[in-house]
Amino acid sequence: MSIVELVEKMTLELNETNRPAARKEAEIFAASDRFASEFGVVLPDAYKEVLRHADGVLHNGLAIWPIAEHAIFRQTIFEANADLRDSFDSRFVYFGQRDEELYVFEPAKQRYSAIEFVGKPVWAEFHDDAEMFEFMLGRAWK
Structure with missing residues (x-):
């Protein structure tokens, strides 16, 4: 399944009150500028595609953080990155857990990967952001 199909299936399970809203292009553009200002990289295209359908995903243990506060998420992508870069590892920018x-994404190596919280070993590397988002969404859908 594609990123869009997975996001739709995962968010349609939520009642309308809890379902994260799709974001408009202007909101996505502003969030990408803010992310670049705060963390040194723009938001990747695959994450922007998620935002066009839902501002974040929470399904089967997977959190893809939203750009704006929402009742079902503990943090936004900005808060999650500030916390993880401060307390875990500043070499990375974080898109999901x-x-x-x-x-x-590791800017110095231009590499998308999956790492473990414990010990930080890289256990999966991806060719690009789309492959990483497809993998994490697919893994949560199974």
């Missing part, structure tokens, strides 16, 4: 897995 599933249990003890973190889905990250």
